[in-house]
Amino acid sequence: MMNVNFDKIIDRRNTGSLKVDKYKDRDIISMWVADMDFAAPTPVIDAIRDRLEHGILGYSVPTDELNDIVVKRMANLYGWDIDPDWIVWLPSLVVGINVVTHLLARDDEMITFVPAYPPFLISPHIADTKLHTVELAVKDGRYTFDIEAFKNAITDRTRIFILCNPYNPVGRVFDEKELEAITKICLERDILICSDEIHCELILSDKTHIPTATLSQRHLENTITLMSPAKTFNLPGMNTGLAIIADPELRKQYTRKLFICAPPCINALGLVACKAAYSQCEQYKGELVEYLKENAKITYDFVNTQIPHLKMKLPEATYLAWIDVRDLAVDDAEKFFEDAGVGLQGSKGFGVPGFVRLNFGCPRKVLLEALQRMKRAVDSL
Ligand SMILES: Cc1ncc(COP(=O)(O)O)c(C=O)c1O
Numbered sequence: 001m002m003n004v005n006f007d008k009i010i011d012r013r014n015t016g017s018l019k020v021d022k023y024k025d026r027d028i029i030s031m032w033v034a035d036m037d038f039a040a041p042t043p044v045i046d047a048i049r050d051r052l053e054h055g056i057l058g059y060s061v062p063t064d065e066l067n068d069i070v071v072k073r074m075a076n077l078y079g080w081d082i083d084p085d086w087i088v089w090l091p092s093l094v095v096g097i098n099v100v101t102h103l104l105a106r107d108d109e110m111i112t113f114v115p116a117y118p119p120f121l122i123s124p125h126i127a128d129t130k131l132h133t134v135e136l137a138v139k140d141g142r143y144t145f146d147i148e149a150f151k152n153a154i155t156d157r158t159r160i161f162i163l164c165n166p167y168n169p170v171g172r173v174f175d176e177k178e179l180e181a182i183t184k185i186c187l188e189r190d191i192l193i194c195s196d197e198i199h200c201e202l203i204l205s206d207k208t209h210i211p212t213a214t215l216s217q218r219h220l221e222n223t224i225t226l227m228s229p230a231k232t233f234n235l236p237g238m239n240t241g242l243a244i245i246a247d248p249e250l251r252k253q254y255t256r257k258l259f260i261c262a263p264p265c266i267n268a269l270g271l272v273a274c275k276a277a278y279s280q281c282e283q284y285k286g287e288l289v290e291y292l293k294e295n296a297k298i299t300y301d302f303v304n305t306q307i308p309h310l311k312m313k314l315p316e317a318t319y320l321a322w323i324d325v326r327d328l329a330v331d332d333a334e335k336f337f338e339d340a341g342v343g344l345q346g347s348k349g350f351g352v353p354g355f356v357r358l359n360f361g362c363p364r365k366v367l368l369e370a371l372q373r374m375k376r377a378v379d380s381l
Pocket of ligand 1: 034091092093094095117164168196198199228230236239240241
């Protein structure tokens with residue numbers, strides 16, 4: 001029985017929502033940035049309310065209890081035995097990515113795949129760091145790493161590989177063989193791996209998420225893992241996440257750089273939200289994943305069978321659909337669909353042309369209306 005009503009349409013206007021305010025006073029269904037139109041789990045709301053009733057909102061730090069919750073979660077979900085000392089709390093994973101970039105010395109270089117989550121591209125750019133990008137390949141109808149192209153793009157100065165697993169925007173959950181193949185090269189070439197696993201609990205297929213750091217002892221020592229409850233429990237505005245770094249010297253360097261970007265305290269309500277999300281919200285997660293699976297399937301079927309010229313692959317994870325619009329005879333697909341009343345994210349910021357990203361983390365009625373609007377617009381071309 002469903003206890004959480006994901007069908008409920010909640011008016012997000014006048015809440016300072018990045019997602020909704022982009023289209024203020026325009027009849028555009030906003031489906032761009034990765035935040036969902038669902039209320040956070042009740043235990044999270046209750047925990048925040050209780051914390052507020054205390055009254056004092058002083059500088060806050062993670063408690064041992066919270067660290068233990070993370071330790072247990074890693075053990076339960078992935079059989080990953082982490083030490084609480086390995087956890088570095090962050091005010092957001094974007095900050096966590098920026099800190100990774102700042103670990104580099106002058107003239108060091110980074111590498112990542114495209115399409116890429118835009119901060120993977122922006123962070124090196126603003127730090128004046130050379131970034132090599134390699135396009136994902138499509139093999140047997142699914143996106144995967146292009147191992148040869150990756151090898152060829154590495155130079156003697158390449159020091160960091162930023163990986164997204166599960167992969168925003170294409171929705172892949174990489175299997176052990178794929179992860180082994182790509183990270184083996186990093187270990188051979190002494191390249192640090194930053195594995196952004198923020199989407200790891202929203203698995204919509206029968207795949208299992210494998211944290212990159214768990215592949216071997218060498219992976220553990222050579223990987224910075226980024227995680228957060230923000231996507232799974234729809235808490236992006238709570239701005240709280242974490243890095244897991246086993247190697248003490250690497251962790252020390254990371255923490256020192258972090259101090260330049262962020263104070264040593266974390267948002268008081270974010271910590272409370274994280275604790276409740278990670279310890280009391282499994283039912284919410286289970287129901288959400290079922291709802292998202294259905295939304296993914298609806299989007300996939302509709303886009304591939306009802307809208308001419310558009311194609312997409314079924315996402316294995318995330319609430320994001322990566323839609324191929326290369327056969328659509330329009331110059332700017334993002335603008336075209338905005339004019340049709342649907343706010344999608346164009347692929348330029350992801351480092352490739354010819355795609356749009358649709359966020360299906362919304363009530364089904366809203367999703368269906370958006371898909372109909374897209375169909376009408378394409379049919380009328
Ligand atoms: C891969 C990835 N990393 C990081 C983030 C953002 O994390 P945060 O909100 O904690 O900065 C997102 C949000 O969409 C994401 O998709």
